[in-house]
Amino acid sequence: SRLKEVGLSAIDVSGLGGTHWGRIEGARADNPCDLKALASKTFSNWGEPTTHIVINAKKILPRLEIWASGGVRSGLDAAKLIALGAQAVGYAQPALKAVLQSNEVLHLWMERQEFELRVALFCTGCGTPRELQQKEGVWTIIKT
Numbered sequence: 001s002r003l004k005e006v007g008l009s010a011i012d013v014s015g016l017g018g019t020h021w022g023r024i025e026g027a028r029a030d031n032p033c034d035l036k037a038l039a040s041k042t043f044s045n046w047g048e049p050t051t052h053i054v055i056n057a058k059k060i061l062p063r064l065e066i067w068a069s070g071g072v073r074s075g076l077d078a079a080k081l082i083a084l085g086a087q088a089v090g091y092a093q094p095a096l097k098a099v100l101q102s103n104e105v106l107h108l109w110m111e112r113q114e115f116e117l118r119v120a121l122f123c124t125g126c127g128t129p130r131e132l133q134q135k136e137g138v139w140t141i142i143k144t
Contacts, residue, residue: 003061003064008064009064009065010064010065010066010067010087010088011057011061011064011065011066011067012067012068012069012090013050013053013054013057013066013067013068013069013070014050014053014068014069014070014090015047015048015049015050015051015052015053015054015068015069015070015071016045016046016047016048016049016050016070016071017049017050017070017071017072017073018050018069018070018071018072018092018093019070019092019093020044020046020047022039022040022043022044022046023040023044025040026038026039026040026041026044027040049071050068050069050070050071050072050081051080051081051084053068053070054066054068054081054084054085054086055084055085057085058084058085065087065088066085066086066087066088067086067087067088067089067090068081068086068088068089068090069089069090069091069092072089072090072091072094073091073094074113074116075112075113075114075115075116075117075118075119075120076116076117076119076120077089078091078113078116078117079116079117079120079121079124079129079132080120082129082132082133083124083132083133083135085133091113094109095109095110098110117129120132
């Protein structure tokens with residue numbers, strides 16, 4: 001309820017599969033037997049899938065834009081998150097891996113994401129990403 005009171009217009013939610021700061025802190029430990037390093041392994045799979053977080057964020061904050069990231073690997077992943085209520089979807093790891101190879105690989109990767117999103121739109125009978133959110137029942141076919 002406090003988020004509603006401060007006048008936010010959007011919120012960025014990131015689920016399991018994205019940057020995990022617990023793992024990062026564990027990796028930064030000088031000694032693998034360090035308490036933080038050991039605990040980071042215990043909590044390495046802690047979290048909720050991004051799809052669940054988007055669903056819950058929409059229920060709790062229906063008037064806010066939802067920006068989703070964390071574990072997004074394909075245009076189909078993006079389509080699912082959009083159908084569940086996200087207005088924006090962020091990629092990190094796969095884009096960084098592509099650009100580290102070359103600008104051409106990044107460009108091809110971006111084209112693939114767009115193509116996969118377009119195929120998902122076609123398969124659901126939607127012409128635009130916005131229609132994914134508005135079309136009755138599209139979200140029910142999404143495995144969350």
